[in-house]
Amino acid sequence: MNKQQDVESNKFSLLVIVLDTNPSQRIVRQNAQLLTQCVDAIIAFGNAHLMQCSQNKLAVLSCHHHATDFLYPLPGKQLDVRQIDGQYEVFSLVEKTVKQRLSHIITNSPKLNTPCESILAGSMAMALCYISRIQRNAAAGVKMHSRILVVTGSNECASQYMTYMNVFFTAQKLGITIDVCAMDKTMSLLQQGCDITGGQYLRLTQLDGLLQYLLWVFLPDPQMRQKLVLPPATKVDYRAACFCHRELIDIGYVCSVCLSIFCKFSPICTTCHTVFKIPGPMPIKPKKKKKV
């Protein structure tokens, strides 16, 4: 890397990649080779990010079926990498560390009997803690921009709704962009996260050329993207899902104590067990004809 090129050394960008390595993903079950392809693409993409500026930083997390782990960097001492051609030693360090850690995780993971969901929201929460540590440790006057890229072939899981929302609002508050590359199903919750944090959501319909897509859509930093031709943003559906049926609704009833959303009036809140006063005027136009 040419040090003279770094005119602005008071600025750097931290990229945290969250890679879904859960063997339950449909695309992984169909093609075991796919995970290796993804890992290769991620390593190449991460190195491309590092190559953009010598100050740039990279972290890679794996979201496995039983745990979330850092694949890169290691918490303490880094692996010993023999210098191959001097200049690009950090690149081979990324590759060696990621592959070694991942194979360790896969061989030591408990047996998976039935497919289970990927706990992506928790992995993203861990990424946020890591980012905020790097932020705290950054020297005064150094501007740091951070983003999280989630690469997943999982299905949506509404059970993590609360965690997802907490992650999105935290990222928004800290100015961290969330990018998502969905390799199988549409992930509408993650799509909301991209929208809230100003990130890019991309759903691939075929996985050939994954690396090209990553480089095209996600390598430019968010400020640069405005000048590029990227896939058009789709309108995000922010309707509420009722707590009782998880169905999207236009009009609903909200508990004044816990703000749970229900699609029908009921005399007791199933979330906080508050009993509602039925007699007395409803705040909004009670319909006298209909009986509840």
Add this chain to the structure above:
Amino acid sequence: MADIDGEDPKEYRWETGYEKTWEAIKEDDDGLLDGAIAEIIQKAKRKRQAQKTQQNRLGMMRHLYIVLDCSESMTVPDLKPTRMLCTIKLLEIFIEEFFDQNPISQLGLIVLKGKRAEKLTELTGTSKLHLKALEGVSKIPLTSEPSLQNGLDLAMKALKVVPSHASREILIIMGSLTTCDPVDINSTINALKADNIRCSVISLSAEIHVCRHLTQQTDGSYGAVLDDAHFRDQLLAHVDPPPAAQTQENSLIKMGFPHAKTDGGKDPPLSMCMCHIENTEEPSKLTSGGYHCPQCFSKYCELPVECQTCGLTLVSAPHLARSYHHLFPVQHFTELEFNGQAANCYACQKPLTEAMDKNVYRCEKCAQVYCIDCDIFIHETLHTCVGCNTGNSNRN
């Protein structure tokens, strides 16, 4: 936060202890004392966190009047640059945070000017109006004594009429040590109590007996500030919703969730929004975007809003989700002396060392160990325990 719960007299005495420290700190203002205050703030924070887990009923729909002293005492430069300018700066932060964390709540501003009270803003649910009004506050001439009673009366009048399922609160920021009231203030205090209006006071000088009495009678909190950082902490503590008043009625409130979805890729017809229709500065324009009330199809530029035509409260699901963390807070972590419980912090991966980490923090649910920075970050910002959400429960 000097909360007057009366259940724990020891804590209560500790909390009020700093009123005497305050005098001392004023005398020798050196760098070392900042550390002492930082510790008081940190302790108060952890105490508040610990309390959070015990509450389950909160007043989520808040109606809060901020009553701001604009008397001569606000010119004192003990807070930098003056009490008034420091207060304005902190209120700006407070107002933004308040609406960020209390998405379906309302706020209003009252100033105590001379002996009169004046309403700067009515109760409304967006920050813009209040922030604009606050800009004008710096131009108010700061003279004479305030009348706390007039301020309370004005706020009470407005809060009396809010729905019974909402929480009613007044937050008073007092610079003056005295108040100049038309009649006995106890009659006002009794009326506030009868109407379930919670009154809290932040005093910028020292303890004022009548203010403490007011907060005790109405279940509010009382605090005197040590410096601007302590002021900030005390003020921002009011961002968290208070426990629901026992008499607060509970109800299911009908709400609309408009979606900005377009039909089949076609551009929707141009229409006028309702929010800007009476705004002479920025008149309503014909646009194709916006949010439509699902009940009457009136259009608005921003959410949340109360539909002017049919009265339905319009919100988006993430608006509501912003306040769920108040209701489902992360459990308080146990503070442990570090003795090699883990090689690194579970969340941020920081290697833990005897030299750098005096204490570590453990979640009792997932048993993961965190560094002090992550303990603070998880409880104050992220509102999610990383260990509890990274699949360890699935491990066999």
